[in-house]
Every structure is written in C-alpha cells, then in structure tokens.
Amino acid sequence: MSAASAVARPRLDPASFPSMGPGQLRPGRDNDAIDGLVPQAVITARETAHVVATIEEARAKKLAVVPSGGGTLLHVGAVPRAYDIRLSMTAIGNIVEENPEDMTVTCQAGVSLSRLQRSLAKQGQRLAIDAAREDRASIGGIVAANATGGLRHGFGLPRDLVLGATAIDGCGREIVAGGRVVKNVAGYDLVRLFAGSWGGLAILTELTLRTHPLPAAAATLVFEFVSASELDAARSRLAGAQLSLSAIDFTVDTTEAMPLWILVVRIEGTEEEVGWQGDAVCALVGRQPADAAEEWESPAHVDDGHGTSVRVAAAPQDIVGVVRDVCAKWKQSAASQGGQAAIRIAGHLGAGIARFHLAGAEAGEADTASAALITATAVGGLVRGRVIERAPAQLKALYDVWGPPPASIGLMRAIKRRFDPDDVLSPGRYVGGL
Numbered sequence: 001m002s003a004a005s006a007v008a009r010p011r012l013d014p015a016s017f018p019s020m021g022p023g024q025l026r027p028g029r030d031n032d033a034i035d036g037l038v039p040q041a042v043i044t045a046r047e048t049a050h051v052v053a054t055i056e057e058a059r060a061k062k063l064a065v066v067p068s069g070g071g072t073l074l075h076v077g078a079v080p081r082a083y084d085i086r087l088s089m090t091a092i093g094n095i096v097e098e099n100p101e102d103m104t105v106t107c108q109a110g111v112s113l114s115r116l117q118r119s120l121a122k123q124g125q126r127l128a129i130d131a132a133r134e135d136r137a138s139i140g141g142i143v144a145a146n147a148t149g150g151l152r153h154g155f156g157l158p159r160d161l162v163l164g165a166t167a168i169d170g171c172g173r174e175i176v177a178g179g180r181v182v183k184n185v186a187g188y189d190l191v192r193l194f195a196g197s198w199g200g201l202a203i204l205t206e207l208t209l210r211t212h213p214l215p216a217a218a219a220t221l222v223f224e225f226v227s228a229s230e231l232d233a234a235r236s237r238l239a240g241a242q243l244s245l246s247a248i249d250f251t252v253d254t255t256e257a258m259p260l261w262i263l264v265v266r267i268e269g270t271e272e273e274v275g276w277q278g279d280a281v282c283a284l285v286g287r288q289p290a291d292a293a294e295e296w297e298s299p300a301h302v303d304d305g306h307g308t309s310v311r312v313a314a315a316p317q318d319i320v321g322v323v324r325d326v327c328a329k330w331k332q333s334a335a336s337q338g339g340q341a342a343i344r345i346a347g348h349l350g351a352g353i354a355r356f357h358l359a360g361a362e363a364g365e366a367d368t369a370s371a372a373l374i375t376a377t378a379v380g381g382l383v384r385g386r387v388i389e390r391a392p393a394q395l396k397a398l399y400d401v402w403g404p405p406p407a408s409i410g411l412m413r414a415i416k417r418r419f420d421p422d423d424v425l426s427p428g429r430y431v432g433g434l
C-alpha cells in the first residue's frame with residue numbers, strides 16, 4: 001500500500017450531487033485504480049455542469065479528481081498524492097460542428113478518435129492524429145496527453161492541431177481559449193498550455209481542431225536491415241532529402257537471434273506523388289521494400305497494456321545509436337539472461353523518440369527486469385529525456401518518472417497555482433510532483 005492510500009481521506013458525500021441521474025455516480029472498483037489506488041467514486045459527467053459540480057465538491061471537501069477519457073493512458077504519470085474521484089468524460093462526446101470548407105471540427109472532449117475519423121471521412125477529411133486504440137482514446141485524453149503516433153512527423157503534435165478549447169479549471173471556472181477558426185489566435189497560448197498538461201490544469205470539455213484532406217493515395221513501405229548502422233544510414237539519407245513523408249517510424253524485432261532493424265515509411269498524397277516519392281525513398285534506402293501496404297498503423301504502439309514501458313528522447317541523429325546502446329546494456333543485465341523477459345522497441349526516427357516495452361516478465365522477475373530496463377535507459381550522454389510511462393507502482397515511487405524537472409519548473413508551479421490553487425486536479429502526477 002502506498003503512502004497516499006495509507007492516509008485517511010475526507011469522504012465524498014453522494015448527496016452533494018442531486019442533479020446526477022442513476023448510474024452517474026458509483027463506488028470505485030479495482031479496475032479504476034491508478035498505481036494501486038482505488039478512487040472512492042467514479043462520476044460520469046453527462047454535461048459541463050456535472051464537471052463543475054464535481055470540482056466544487058472536491059474543492060469544498062479537499063478531494064482529488066483525475067479526469068479520464070478512454071482510460072488508455074491513465075498509467076502514465078507519477079503515483080498520485082491522492083485519488084478520490086475518477087471523472088469520466090466519455091459521455092460528453094458529441095461532434096458539435098464540422099466545417100469542411102474551413103478545415104476545422106469542433107467536438108466535445110469525450111468523443112473517441114475513431115468515431116470522429118468516421119464522421120470526418122464522410123466529408124473526405126481526417127484528423128492527422130494516429131493515436132493507439134482509436135476506438136477508446138478520446139480527443140480530450142489525446143490532447144491532454146499531447147499523444148500521437150508516427151503521423152507527428154508529417155503533421156505535428158495534437159498541440160499543433162488544436163485551435164480552440166473550452167475547459168473547467170480547478171476552481172470550477174469555465175475557460176474559453178482560442179476559437180473555432182484558423183485565423184483566430186486570441187487565447188492560442190492557453191490552448192497550447194492545456195495540450196500536454198495531463199489533466200493537471202483544467203478539464204477539457206470542448207475542442208476545435210484543424211482537419212486535413214484524406215489523401216487520394218497512400219503507401220506504407222517496410223524495409224529490413226540486419227544492423228542498427230544500416231538503419232541509421234537510411235534514416236540519415238531520408239532526413240536530408242526534400243521529401244514530404246507522413247511518418248518515418250522504426251521497430252526492432254528482438255525475438256530473432258540476430259535482431260532485425262525495421263524502417264517503416266508512410267507516404268501520402270496524389271497517386272503521382274506517392275509513386276515518385278516511393279521511388280525516391282527506395283533509391284535513398286538502396287533497396288526495394290520487404291513489404292508494402294496501403295493501410296497505416298504506427299509500429300510505435302508497442303505498449304500492450306501490461307508490463308513496463310519507457311520512452312526515451314534523443315536528437316534524431318542519435319536515436320538509433322541510443323537504442324543500440326540500451327539493447328547492449330539490457331543484454332548484459334542479469335535480468336535479461338535468466339528470465340523470459342523480451343523487450344519490444346519502436347519509435348519515431350524524425351522526432352528522436354524510442355519506446356522500450358517489457359512484456360511477458362514472470363511474476364517475481366518483473367521488478368528486477370523492469371529495474372534493469374529503467375537503469376539501461378537513464379538520462380545522460382545522448383539520452384536527453386526519459387519518461388517511465390508504465391511500471392509497477394513500487395518502482396514508480398522510487399524513480400522520477402518524468403525525469404529531472406526542467407529549468408522552467410518554477411513557472412510551471414506558478415501556472416498550476418493559477419489554475420488549480422487547491423490541488424484538486426491529478427495532484428502529484430505531473431513533472432516535479434505537480
């Protein structure tokens with residue numbers, strides 16, 4: 001049991017929510033837990049007034065609220081200082097307005113990415129975000145986590161696609177930032193602040209995002225290499241080329257005795273553009289693809305919902321070398337020698353990001369293997385950043401899961417105090433214990 005759960009918490013009183021209907025408030029269960037902490041209650045907001053009522057009750061009773069969308073990313077973050085209410089946003093999930101001429105869409109935070117994509121596709125458009133588990137991942141969660149897949153290479157992060165947001169802060173105040181049109185920039189910085197704030201500053205209720213046309217043609221080309229240096233040479237040639245690629249991802253198949261280093265390139269555009277860019281990629285890489293498909297799924301979605309996941313950031317020109325070094329350290333560690341644990345590795349070459357996912361460790365071996373992976377990925381040398389995205393709670397409590405706080409931590413604290421002075425929203429989960 002963690003320190004947070006050992007301390008007696010103030011109790012939530014269900015009678016404080018007279019406006020909520022049946023089924024909207026239930027006791028927390030084991031599968032609502034974050035890092036072993038089970039919330040007192042799960043509240044499903046059906047309208048913004050329920051979000052405000054929850055925050056006001058939490059403020060009055062000094063309770064902690066963690067907002068959730070599809071719940072696919074709630075494992076990311078430091079062990080919460082407290083977790084009394086899980087506030088589900090999935091029932092606030094309407095598509096408010098599609099504006100194909102302006103290339104924008106306004107939707108409520110709880111809508112799933114796949115539902116939004118299906119609707120936009122009818123207008124020949126899409127959101128250029130390829131998050132994992134699109135059927136569950138909500139737009140609010142994706143923006144709050146600033147999370148995407150390989151398409152970040154061609155289209156940027158969710159933060160770059162959000163034009164406007166409505167949110168409820170830790171005082172229950174509604175904040176409207178940005179707007180519904182591309183040219184409206186008032187409040188834009190606030191929008192960028194909320195993107196990636198991990199539910200710690202405000203609860204997003206509505207978002208306006210920039211859309212892109214669905215490409216007329218597309219190809220995913222897969223190239224295999226027997227060494228890291230061959231993959232890195234291909235990466236370097238692609239990085240220097242005047243091409244407009246949507247994604248340059250990689251994965252390493254460590255289940256082979258001689259690991260295969262795999263490059264996955266996504267090309268989108270007109271038939272003609274996809275044709276000539278495909279030829280150019282093959283010429284730069286120096287071979288024909290081992291596989292080619294029209295569909296796309298970022299290979300970087302390696303976390304299967306269990307085990308330990310660590311995300312490492314380096315300069316793009318260093319990322320393959322970093323992965324090779326981590327693999328070598330991992331191989332030397334006792335954990336990899338006796339046990340059955342295998343790591344899956346994948347990432348985004350253009351962004352310098354690699355994810356190491358340790359799955360399949362036997363109970364008892366798991367902590368040793370996880371600790372060995374955490375040690376092998378420590379910040380220093382070419383490793384510029386490391387986030388322990390998923391790990392057993394007892395290990396998360398030992399490490400700074402976000403890495404050392406940045407120089408701007410003083411400013412971050414001031415911003416947190418401004419939006420959430422009573423520490424109601426996701427306390428302790430973010431960088432520097434915010």
Ligand SMILES: Cc1cc2nc3c(=O)[nH]c(=O)nc-3n(C[C@@H](O)[C@H](O)[C@H](O)COP(=O)(O)OP(=O)(O)OC[C@H]3O[C@@H](n4cnc5c(N)ncnc54)[C@H](O)[C@@H]3O)c2cc1C
Nearest residue numbers: 069070071072073074131132138140141142144148199204
């Ligand atoms: C297996 C797996 C692999 C993944 N791989 C990648 C990857 O390779 N690259 C990548 O970039 N991303 C990756 N992701 C992340 C991405 O796809 C997430 O699923 C998505 O961003 C989270 O959406 P969600 O609705 O499940 O949010 P949740 O998990 O419910 O919430 C995510 C965070 O946002 C907060 N939050 C939720 N809703 C709101 C709201 N309305 N307002 C304010 N805060 C809110 C939560 O408190 C939490 O901190 C991966 C996820 C999974 C599960």
